[in-house]
Amino acid sequence: MTAGQADALQRLWPKWGLDIDGQRIVDLGELFGNENPVVLEIGFGMGEATAQMAAADPETNVLAVDVHTPGQGNLLNLADQRGLNNVRVANGDAIILLREMLAPDSLDGLRVYFPDPWPKKRHHKRRLIQPEFLSLAATRLKPGALVHCATDWEPYAEQMLEVLTGHPDFENTRADGGFAPRPDFRPLTRFEGQGLDKGHVVNDLLFRRVQP
Numbered sequence: 001m002t003a004g005q006a007d008a009l010q011r012l013w014p015k016w017g018l019d020i021d022g023q024r025i026v027d028l029g030e031l032f033g034n035e036n037p038v039v040l041e042i043g044f045g046m047g048e049a050t051a052q053m054a055a056a057d058p059e060t061n062v063l064a065v066d067v068h069t070p071g072q073g074n075l076l077n078l079a080d081q082r083g084l085n086n087v088r089v090a091n092g093d094a095i096i097l098l099r100e101m102l103a104p105d106s107l108d109g110l111r112v113y114f115p116d117p118w119p120k121k122r123h124h125k126r127r128l129i130q131p132e133f134l135s136l137a138a139t140r141l142k143p144g145a146l147v148h149c150a151t152d153w154e155p156y157a158e159q160m161l162e163v164l165t166g167h168p169d170f171e172n173t174r175a176d177g178g179f180a181p182r183p184d185f186r187p188l189t190r191f192e193g194q195g196l197d198k199g200h201v202v203n204d205l206l207f208r209r210v211q212p
């Protein structure tokens with residue numbers, strides 16, 4: 001962790017950090033200081049894309065969760081340097097945050113950009129985008145909420161498309177039922193850049209939470 005990231009964690013965590021303790025339901029209006037829509041981003045890495053998207057859409061609140069401490073410090077620094085008041089950073093496992101700390105129907109969107117691909121077959125069960133995860137996420141998302149995933153690992157992209165398409169709580173926003181091109185509002189991420197350098201193909205998926 002750089003000194004700047006450590007300093008940001010110390011200075012800004014009390015103001016913009018959310019401890020994942022699994023002990024309470026978070027009042028999102030109180031956390032952000034307004035009632036604007038809230039999008040959850042899982043696994044923001046170093047947070048450059050997160051900060052860019054938050055700056056481009058200040059009326060949308062971004063709750064960004066990652067287990068990686070240097071990244072948390074980095075994103076806090078970016079939010080501070082760019083004067084962003086619509087980013088909050090949570091430290092820990094997104095599943096605990098979703099299951100124990102977010103109320104039903106509280107989220108207006110979900111972003112999962114380049115989740116760990118776990119390429120080995122024996123590790124596939126560790127992948128985030130699975131039916132059980134989607135069932136949990138669906139309960140926390142409002143009807144109509146956008147679920148936006150992206151990956152540069154084609155077998156995982158196929159898995160995402162299969163489980164999202166097969167899940168009764170979600171529908172593809174694409175009439176052709178396939179992948180979406182990267183929308184203009186999603187900047188390239190750091191991990192994506194590394195994948196593109198290796199010749200990987202990137203697929204975006206844009207689904208909606210259907211009315212229950």
Ligand SMILES: C[S@@+](CC[C@H](N)C(=O)[O-])C[C@H]1O[C@@H](n2cnc3c(N)ncnc32)[C@H](O)[C@@H]1O
Nearest residue numbers: 043044045066067068093094113114189190191
């Ligand atoms: C491959 S990186 C992608 C980071 C970033 N989205 C990008 O595209 O540059 C995946 C990120 O997910 C985070 N992560 C993995 N499992 C997680 C979990 N259960 N909860 C929160 N974050 C998680 C990792 O720490 C890592 O930063």
